[in-house]
Amino acid sequence: MSLNLEPITYKEACEFVRRYHRHHLPPQGWKFGIAANDGEKIVGVVTVGRPVARMLDDGLTLEVTRCCTDGTKNACSMLYGAARRASRALGYKRLITYILATESGSSLKASGYKLIGMAGGGSWSRENRKRIDQAPTVKKKLFEAT
Secondary structure, three states, rough: OEEEEOOHHHHHHHHHHHHHHHOOOOOOOEEEEEEEEHHHHOEEEEEOOOOOOOOOOOOOOOEEEEEEEEEOOHHHHHHHHHHHHHHHHHHHEEEEEEEOOOOOOOOHHHOOOEEEEEEEOOOOEEOOOOOOOOOOOOOOOEEEEE
16 A cells, blocks of 8 residues: 555644544644545644744744554654655754654654654643643653754
8 A cells, every 4th residue: 555645734634633643632723734645545644833842933943743643554654754844845944743752753763853852741730820731741752853
């Protein structure tokens, strides 16, 4: 089976993430998204937006905010690679993403990303700004493509 890339709308990508992502809700916004298709149906999506960490939002950096598949082999690697190439074509100098510490990152490594180190962890909730955590609060691995 061969996979192909195709455009996707924000609404379609959010619905796919809502249906298939193991531990995240759809992203709040995006710059662009890309879908992978097996010839019959969409098997994965990647969404790319501004960095969630405001100190990384320098105008030249984007973040893969979701990469989600239905389990189709090689779809993640294909989508991460497509996001890297599209970001570069749009003039961005750096593309980052985070994965759980328990995940291997093999799809990221296969598509040209490098592990930078550990990052994050903890709750977004603060005493003066209470929030209910809807995503894992564990440490994450930070990857980048430059």
